[in-house]
Amino acid sequence: MKSVIRKLAIGASAVAALLTASGALAQTQPQVHIGVAIPTATHGFTGGIVWWANQAKKDMEKAHPGLKITVKTAAGAPEQANQLQDLLTVNKINTLVIFPFESASLTKPVAQLKGKGVYVTVVDRGLTDTSAQDAYVAGDNTAFGKLAAEYLAKRLNGKGNIVALRGIPTTLDNERMDAFNAVMKNYPDIKLLDARYANWNRDDAFKVMQDYLTRFKQIDAVWAADDDMAVGVLKAIEQAKRTDIKEVFGGAGSKGMVKTILDGKNKLIQADVSYSPKFIYDAIKLTAEARLKGEKLPATTIVPSVLITKENAKEFYFPDSPF
């Protein structure tokens, strides 16, 4: 009997301790609490997103004592929508930086948060209803395709055969492809033989490239459209010992590719276009600084895509980032 009473007493004091602790927590509520919702690391690029988001948390919290950042990663759109609710009710955020998993299905959940007074910055994939966001920060997908096309057209002197790889069927992928095609319209002597999906995946790109090599006897350049896919493309070319291909153009500026350009290690890889996952860092930083001062961000901020060549490759080389 005594032991039961003792247990009860311990339990009660534990509850009391918890209550005081949570009370104390509530008192030290930070001035700005940013929730960061991003996709989980499933391939090189999203791996970079996660790394840069955590880097931003580290740097920003150190620089601004009144700031707290909570990073959540989601493996799918429904999970991300649930996380948004948790961020509001459990973490009590007042600012949100979100890299939406999908445009359409996350518009409503984000709009709900905004309706409850949360300041919303959307990164990369735009929402279908822009009134659900306060600010939009994105990479330049049009330039991603345009710079690649202009560069390849110049290198081929406006004449030759190109094969292209595509990522996963998305609006973002379409924007890049459309921009590429728009430039190529001006070069009637350049023929785009085919463009197939390889899912931003090295292994799929290897297979697709092998089949391109079987199918087309003369290929002058490959627009791999992603640095991960370029890895698979290069291996397939190497295996087939084909010498007709003069140029392979990836995309995004992963550290491996930038290093290859920097060192001049592979004559097929001479240039790349930047589409760095670092823009999540920029978005968090811009949002945090503006919110701490009580200011607003411009409605749209485009982080420009730049052509990376041997001359400027150094500025795009981040050896610590996983991407």
Added chain:
Amino acid sequence: MPPEPTDAMKPGAATSAAVGGTPRPDTSTRAGSRARALLHGFGPILGLIVLCIAGTALNSDFATLDNVMNVLTRTAFIGIIAVGMCFVIISGGIDLSVGSMAALIAGAMILVMNRLAPSFGSPVSVIGIGIGFALLLGALFGLAHGLLIARGGIEPFIVTLGTLGIFRAYLTYFADGGAITLDSDLSDVYSPVYYASLLGVPIPVWVFLAVALVGGLILNRTAYGRYVQAIGSNEQVARYAAVDVGRIKVLTYMLLGACVGIATVLYVPRLGSASPTTGLLWELEAIAAVIVGGTALKGGAGTITGTVVGAVLLSVISNILNLTSIISVYLNSAVQGFVIISVAFMQRRRK
């Protein structure tokens, strides 16, 4: 449809199994079941032949030696895993984790080799250790699955669904979300394992062939193979016949784990890297290869030949689609789906 009784399940065979000797069914039943097995195996082979004719008609490059070797080589990974999967499915189990397992083994193997490279003089011995490590790790993962399923009494679907997430998450963690890349010196020495040929046939194809032959022998010519089929067709009866069901199940998952290890050993030299996209959906491809090849998903009966044909068939479909532009790229997976269903329809068991 009830699963067909296999020889081992006949009362006579069960007794002989109980005594511990190799089951010796009378020859006429064996010949009969072999004829039936041939008939079931006919569907996928017929499908494959039709596809190959279609492929050649659509693009004459399809039938070139280079293309055939490309297709067979890329089938090797899934094919080798499918051989192991065939045993697991025949025993009435399933393994959803093989893709993630391959990815984690690939990553762990690369990390170990990179770590050892400076202290060992010759890259060849480092690679040898790496290969041994990969096979051991595969068998260990299989052992863990087997123990959780057989001794822990958890459904194989749940155990391997759990490890599917666990394996891939650990790889992503080790890779920091990026890619784990093999040292370029090691990579140069190791790459012939994927790219080199023996008598004009690439190494992975030889390994695939060897794994399939050994798998076929184990399944049809050993007591263990008979027990696997017995457990799949009726676990309770097998138990009454004094088959050590737990041990056989554990061995079966270990066998699959080792097959995943072998596939990974061949996979790593291809790109020299492992990333969170490595082995994505391999589990479904391997299971599809086994089922398209005529093995019943509920267990009890199946053939290695069918599995091999099923695996080749699946990669031929995507190869043909890549070699032609008659179908919108948006519909690639739809074509795959149609072909899989038609082939499964051809090899369905008649009542």
